[in-house]
Amino acid sequence: MYHVLIAEDEMMFRMMLKSTVNWAKLNMKVVSDVSNGADGWTAYQQVKPDIVITDLRMPVMDGLDFIVKIRESDEQQSKIVVLTCLDDFDMVRTALKYGVSDYILKLTMTPDEIDSVLNRLVKELEKEGRTIQTDAQMEWDRDVQKEILIKDYLFRRRYFVEEFTGKAEELQLRLQPSKGIAGVMMEIDHFELLQEKFKDLKGQIIKMSLLNVLEEIMSGFRRGESIHDSDSRYFILANCAKVEELFPLLEHIKKVMKTYFNMTVTFGISSLHIGFERLKSVYTECSTALEQKFFRGLGTLNEYKTSDSKDSHLSSYLLNGGDQDWLTSDSRRKILYDKLRQIGGFRSEERQQVIWLFMQGLHRITYSLRLTGDAVSELVYTYTELMAKSETLEELFAFFEAFVEEIHRLRSRNQMSKEVSRVMEWMEEHYKESVDLHQAAEKVNLSYNHLSMLFKKEAGISFSDYLQQIRIEKAKELLLKSDKKLYDIMEEAGFTDQSYFSRLFKKVVGVRPSEFKKSWAKEV
CATH class of the missing domain: 3.30.70.270 (Reverse transcriptase/Diguanylate cyclase domain)
Structure with missing residues (x-):
């Protein structure tokens, strides 16, 4: 392989150069890379490279002095490529007098340009009859x-x-x-x-x-x-x-x-x-x-510390469902955040437990504030994705606070009338029963048609769809928090037909009730 020496004081640029070129394909190997001309000269004397790629402006000894030393030593046997900036052309002109083969502008350099320059040098070396230096590890570095x-x-x-x-x-x-x-x-x-x-x-x-x-x-x-x-x-x-x-x-x-x-x-x-x-x-x-x-x-x-065989305080706290007041109260959320920061003895699986708690919080806060519609669903989806990728507890807190702020901003733009708010509260109390829009209209002294239009305008969905949403959310909560049979969960959520419940759940959630429970169990 033809041996290459790189002299470049910017570490990031030097490493990028070493990494972006397919040296093996060019039948080359970087045998040394240094950060200044003085180290370059020492390395040059040791490895006798076929090609030298050097910056011009470097500490200790600049590239021009390095090139002069090379030419005084090897009588133009090594091929030299200069790395330069736009304001270095006076130095470039001087370097060309010493038989530099080519120069490359660092700011506009591309992998294709480097390959083109190096391929041309290989052809020159071959034409000159330069033998390839043997390397016991030619295939693998x-x-x-x-x-x-x-x-x-x-x-x-x-x-x-x-x-x-x-x-x-x-x-x-x-x-x-x-x-x-x-x-x-x-x-x-x-x-x-x-x-x-x-x-x-x-x-x-x-x-x-x-x-x-x-x-x-x-x-x-x-x-x-x-x-x-x-x-x-x-x-x-x-x-x-x-x-x-x-x-x-x-x-x-x-x-x-x-x-x-x-x-x-x-x-x-x-x-x-x-x-x-x-x-x-x-x-x-x-x-x-x-x-x-x-x-x-x-x-x-x-x-690394050996884990405590006992459950940590965090596990016990989360398994008990946490403190539900934290969802809608700024002060209660601060208490929760401080408690999570202070709890010690974390186990690896508890990261997912904490994320799960906050993901559930997204759904519960929209439910407790009676928010619906495509904009809310999109917001929940976006922040669920962000929180799932949280790398730290602080990032998780920040995403949840950003969500709360967005939700309150959305809510302030869509304030509901007292009639629709009262109907929603009534539905949440009586979702297990056979409720309908006629009953709701009587509760708030509005006509059936007037309430139907008002509800859809303010809630973003129809009365029946909102009732289904309440029941599905209740079913999801029961699936995650209890070991009851599916039939009992269905009844507690207000459904009477198991086949219809299963179809509707899959339509709304994307998976069947049993699959939903299994998927969350894996996350936690």
């Missing part, structure tokens, strides 16, 4: 092989511990099984925002960029290995005598991610283990520790 090895051992059961130990020695893993090993699961907070920033929906550019950054940091600290775990997660393994020794490393990673990618990351940290046979426990523990992010917030360091 060492870092890729390390990731495959760790994943094969952790997830695919491909190796016994002795075999893994031998392979680890071959690949020179920066891990010693005889010393303490701790694991860290790093998660990118709000990963979708980073995808939008990079315009990388598949996440491949982000993955390669972050792995390169982590490798650079781990090498600098001379400890441990890092691999990609899932879309937004990266798994780090490192030797240490106690877990606290890793905190400076993690704080440095946080700082780098914020500085170069403008993002925060959250960590889950395992306890200390001895021996490669404990790596699976290490992985499980740091994954479990990361789940505390929901309750402790973004950008936190969360250490």
Whole structure:
């Protein structure tokens, strides 16, 4: 493979360049990447690259001085590509005198342009009869092989511990099984925002960029290995005598991610283990520790702690249905929020329990305020989706408060007459009975037709549809809160025909009553 050296002081740009080019396809390999000309010159003397890609403006030694040193040494054997900005053309003209092959504008650079330049250099090297330098690992980069090895051992059961130990020695893993090993699961907070920033929906550019950054940091600290775990997660393994020794490393990673990618990351940290046979426990523990992010917030360091065998206060609170007054009272909601913040001993499944409580709250608050119509349904759907994706407790609170504000704004635009409000209250009290619009009209001293038009205008749906909505909501509540038989639930909700009830429930909710109960049971 033709060897490439990259000199660029902006870490993010350097990592992007390493990650976006398909070097293997070009029969190339990046053998060194540095942040200034002085380090570039040291690396150049060691690796003797075929191609040098260098920025012009760099600290310690700029790109122009770096190029001069190269040309004094190799008599124009290496191909040089200059990375430049619009205001660097005086330096570019000077660089061209030293046999620079091409230059690329950093602000307008595209992957196609880079490929075009590099393909032309390959043809020049081939025409000159330059032999391709041999590489014992031509097909796979060492870092890729390390990731495959760790994943094969952790997830695919491909190796016994002795075999893994031998392979680890071959690949020179920066891990010693005889010393303490701790694991860290790093998660990118709000990963979708980073995808939008990079315009990388598949996440491949982000993955390669972050792995390169982590490798650079781990090498600098001379400890441990890092691999990609899932879309937004990266798994780090490192030797240490106690877990606290890793905190400076993690704080440095946080700082780098914020500085170069403008993002925060959250960590889950395992306890200390001895021996490669404990790596699976290490992985499980740091994954479990990361789940505390929901309750402790973004950008936190969360250490693994053994869970209490007893139910936590939170489980007991939620299983008892919480305090229903919190739905429509600002002060009661504040009390609930403070209580959830203060409760300790969270278990992993309790994140879903809390989210479920607030999702139910969306439906209950619209019901208690007697709000209906397409606008309300769309609002409930939108905020249900947002809350399901909440990464922290504070985000969940914020989404619910935003929903309450929207609902009250909607309600203020659609104030109901006292007649329709009285009818709704009466329906909620007598939904189990055989109520109809004639009875309702008599209660408020209006004619049948007048009430029918007024109700639909103010509620957004007809009298009969609103009655069905009340009954379906009651049925949903009974399905989730009791173990009663479907027939009994149907009667308590005001239905008399089980077949009709089942059809209507599926039409309104989207699934049959039994499926609804099972789906919520899985969430909780």
